Amino acid sequence: MKEPAVSDAYWAQPPLLSTGERLAGVRDMRPTDVDKNVLDAKTFDAVEADQLFDSINLAATHVGQCVLYRSLARLGTDASVIRDKQEAVRELESNPSLRESLQRFIDAMARQEQSLYQLLYGTFIGGLAIDSSRAGKDEMEFSGYGYHQFVDGTDFVVDLVETVKALPQPHSKYLRNLFDAIRNFENSRIYSLICGPVYLAGGKFKTREEKPSYMFLPRFKPSMIKPLPMLFALASIGGALYFFQGLLASFGIAYLGYGILVLALPLLPVLLIAIAASDRDSVIYPLRRLFKHSPELARVLDTLGMIDEILSIHRYSKAFGGGMTLPEILESERHFISVTEARNPILARANPNYVPNDILLDDAGRLLVITGPNSGGKTAYCKTVVQIQLLGQIGCYIPAAAARLVLAERVFYQVPDPGHLDEGMGRFGHELKRTKEIFFNSTARSLVVLDELSEGTTFEEKMELSEYVLSGFYKLGASTLLVTHNHELCERLQEKAMGRYLQGEFLPQGPTYRLIPGVSRVSHADRVAAALGFSKEDIEKHLAARGA
Incomplete structure (x- = not known):
């Protein structure tokens, strides 16, 4: 059976073309509390996904930035699509000629792109202005009736197709599928309306192909200069002048005819304004409504953004500095990730001396417990794991020497959040509610990070609850990272032969930010307190100064 030319799997995400009155913003696709995506809203914020986007975003077009942001916010789970995307990224790396051609194409589209948005979302306030300058404070408010925006906006779409x-x-x-999607758009009705000519038939629009050859239909021209109406108006004025000139001549006051002519001339601008207002309200606005609701045009714009996204991924790999790799995408019933010399995608870009760490979450060590003193790199490590998972899951390079991973069905990151306690519920209940939400939505292909568990209760209750919660995640099969200072909990889990254990390495002079095997039994709280100026000695000095 012949494979279809274009795989619909590439366009599984919601389209970016807004059908409303406002152009979609780059960050409009961020997860909400009601979404059931791979990332929920709390995790998206906790893992600093917005900052991750800012770090990798080198897209030139508005729609390219929207696509890249959507890829991060609404991660895909189709391994074949990600592999195809990686293949395209590799082709750009190995084929400079193609890459440079695509870059010129994207740069040209970036210069013209705004013209389409002005057509689709602009407000045309009228007047006799013949340029497209902004008429008010709103950047999408224009003088005139939309003729220039219509010409420039439709030309952008035609140029997009012809250039590809x-x-x-x-x-x-x-890339072949993306190219084919744009080329195939040429065969759609909406493209025929964009290219023109557009014929008017009883309040509806017909393309050149739809217009019967034997039928005369008025053709829309994006200009207020309409020869036939203007000729009719001039003929009417001339006829009226001829009539009144003869009539007035019989009374000996023929000179009044010239006065009538002078009074009639101002009717021409009024006529032009009436024609233009009719074009705007009965043709341009209805046509753009068709464009905004067109799934074909929405796909073409998405496709343009997807090409720009591929180029952005390539540029990011060159701009980051240091070793970068495309992870091998595996398929399995359980989540898995193995990364050699992983660096944080946000922090390492500005710090060439960033200390790398290895990552391994496999079936044998699907519970990873991280202990160690404060400021030793535990949280940075966990965020590195998740951020690398996100980059790998959008087909992007990651800062590492080598990597293999399984696409996650869900990714969760729980952090203490005392600033948003539910009414009538203390910290313990608030955090337990979040843990429950994560647990009942996790699968064996989930990646879960828990920054402490069961805070706000007694030590005995914390131990018992943490133990059975972690045992539940372990039996569920999810890849689970726990950050804790509770070495007693680690000992209980080790007795059950559950998990793998890493601790932050500290030397006498301070942390190395490397994670090494083992369980830490020290907190170095005194070191942190001293660094903050709140050690025991600092308190005593303050009290002595106050005479207390």
Whole structure:
């Protein structure tokens, strides 16, 4: 059976073309509390996904930035799509000619892109202005009736299709499908309306192909200069003048006819304004409504953004500095991630001396417990794990020497959040509610990070509850990271042969930010307190100064 030219799996996400009155913003696709995506809203914030986007975003077009942000906010789980995307990224790396052609194409589209948005979302306030300058404080408010925006906006779409047709044919399946999606748009009705001509038939629009050859239909021209109406108006004025000139001549006051002519001339601008207002309200606004609701145009814009996203991923790999790799995407019933010399995608970009760590979450060590003193790199390590998972899951390079991973069905990150306690519920109940939410939505292909468990209760209750919660995640099969200072809990888990254990390495001069095997039994709280100026000695000095 012949494979279809374009795989619908590439466009599984919600389209970016807004059908409303406002252009979609880059960050409009961030997760909400009601979404059931791979990332929920709390995890998205906890793992600093917005900052991660800012770090990797090198897209040139608005729609390219929207696509990249959507990829992070609404992670895909189709391994074949991610592999195809990686193949396209590799082709850009190995084929400079294709890469440079695509970059010129994207740069040209970035310069023209705004014209389409002005057509789709602009407000045209009228007047006799013949340029497209902004008429008010709203950047989408324009003088005139939308003729210039219509011409420029439709030209952008035509140029998009024609330029892609002239580009060299890529070899990677992903880019070929993107090219085919744009080329196939040429065969759609909406593209025929965009290209023109557009014929008016009883309040509806017909393309050149739809117009019967034997039928005369008025053709829309994006200009207020309409020869036939203007000729009719001039003929009417001339006829009226001829009539009144003869009539007035019989009374010996023929000179009044010239006065009537002078009074009639101002009717021409009024006529032009009436024609233009009719074009705007009965043609341009209804046509753009068709464009905004067109799934074909929405796909073409998404496709443009997806091409820009691939180029952005390539540029990110060059701009980051240091070793970068595309992870091998595996398929399994359980989540798995193995990374050699992983660096944090946000912190390491500005710090070439960032200390790398290995990551391994496999079936034997799917529970990873991280202990160690404060400021030793535990939280940074956990965020590195999740951020690398996110980058790998969008087909992006990651800062590491080598990597393999399984795409996660769900990713959760629980952090203490005392600032948002539910009414009538203390810290313990608030955090336990979040743990419950995570547990009942996790699967064996989930990645879960728990920054402490069961805070706000007694030590005995914390031990018991933490133990059975972690045992539940372990039996569930999810990859689970726990950050804790509770070495007694680690000892209980070790007695059950559960988990793998890492601790932050500390030397006499301070932390190395490396994680090494073992369980830490020290907190170095005194070191942190002293660094903050709140040690025992600092308190005593303050009291002595106050005479207390």
